[in-house]
Amino acid sequence: MSSSLKLQSLNSKNRPGVAQLLFDTHMRSVPGTFNLLKLRPVALILWTAIATAILKFRKTSLQDYHEVLTVLAGSVLVAHGVLFMSILYDASTQAPGPDVVGKLELFVDQDQPTSKTTSSDVNVREVKKRSTESSTSSSSSSSSSSSRDNKFLVLEKDGEPIGCIGAVIDRSRGEARLVSWAIKEKHQRHGSGTLLLKVMMDELKESDIKIQNVRVFLQGSQVPALRLYHKFGFKQIDRTPEWLGERVVLEISLKDWVKNSAK
Structure with a gap:
C-alpha cells in the first residue's frame, strides 16, 4: 500500500467526503x-x-x-x-442502491465520544421528555447500540476519501451485511476494492461479536464486483429479477473465509 494511502474508520472529518463519494458512485449507476x-x-x-x-x-x-x-x-x-x-x-x-450506497446513517463517527450524559448536558425539558417517553428513549438507545456494532472503513489518498466499505451487523443472527462498497472511478482496478474487502473481513473475523456469515447484495450488471466476491469464495444464494436488471445475493461463512485466506 502506497505511503500516501491511509485506511481508517469513518469520522466527522472524512464523512462529508465519503458521502460525496457514495453519491457520485450512485449517479454513475444511473446511465x-x-x-x-x-x-x-x-x-x-x-x-x-x-x-x-x-x-x-x-x-x-x-x-x-x-x-x-x-x-x-x-x-x-x-x-x-x-x-x-x-x-x-x-x-x-435498486441500483447499488440502499444496500451498497447511501447507508451512512447506520454508522457513527469513531472520533465522537460514546453517549455519556452529565448534569450540564441535560436541561429540564429533556428530563421531562425522557420521563414521559421512556419507550422511545429505550428504542433510541437500542438503535444507538446497534449502530456502534457496525463497522465502516475509509481509504484515503492525500486526505481525500477514494474508497469505502461498511458492515451492518445483526447480533441476533450472527450475521454481517456488506454495504457502501465504493471506489472512486479513477482509482478502480488498482486493488483498492480488494484491500477494503480483505481488511473489513479480517475485522469481522476478529470482532468480539460472534459473526458466522457475511452477505452482500449486488446488481447482476456489477460483473467486476461479482467476479471479485466469487474469487474470495462468496456463493450465490439468491437471484431476484427486477424491472431493469436483477439483484444477486452472495454469502460466505467466516470459517470458509479463513480457509480460503490460508490457501
Whole structure:
C-alpha cells in the first residue's frame, strides 16, 4: 500500500467526503440502468397512449395539423419525462442502491465520544421528555447500540476519501451485511476494492461479536464486483429479477473465509 494511502474508520472529518463519494458512485449507476435499446419500445407505447388520450379528450380533428403536432410533441416530452423519473426512482432504490450506497446513517463517527450524559448536558425539558417517553428513549438507545456494532472503513489518498466499505451487523443472527462498497472511478482496478474487502473481513473475523456469515447484495450488471466476491469464495444464494436488471445475493461463512485466506 502506497505511503500516501491511509485506511481508517469513518469520522466527522472524512464523512462529508465519503458521502460525496457514495453519491457520485450512485449517479454513475444511473446511465447504465438507462438502456435506450430496452426502453425505446416502452417509451413508444407510453407516448402513443398519452397522445391518443389527449387527442380523444380534446376531440381534435386530424386535419388540424398544428394542434395534432403540438399534442404529439407535448406527449413525447411527457412520456419521456415520466419514463426517466421512474428510472431515476428505480435506480435510487435498486441500483447499488440502499444496500451498497447511501447507508451512512447506520454508522457513527469513531472520533465522537460514546453517549455519556452529565448534569450540564441535560436541561429540564429533556428530563421531562425522557420521563414521559421512556419507550422511545429505550428504542433510541437500542438503535444507538446497534449502530456502534457496525463497522465502516475509509481509504484515503492525500486526505481525500477514494474508497469505502461498511458492515451492518445483526447480533441476533450472527450475521454481517456488506454495504457502501465504493471506489472512486479513477482509482478502480488498482486493488483498492480488494484491500477494503480483505481488511473489513479480517475485522469481522476478529470482532468480539460472534459473526458466522457475511452477505452482500449486488446488481447482476456489477460483473467486476461479482467476479471479485466469487474469487474470495462468496456463493450465490439468491437471484431476484427486477424491472431493469436483477439483484444477486452472495454469502460466505467466516470459517470458509479463513480457509480460503490460508490457501
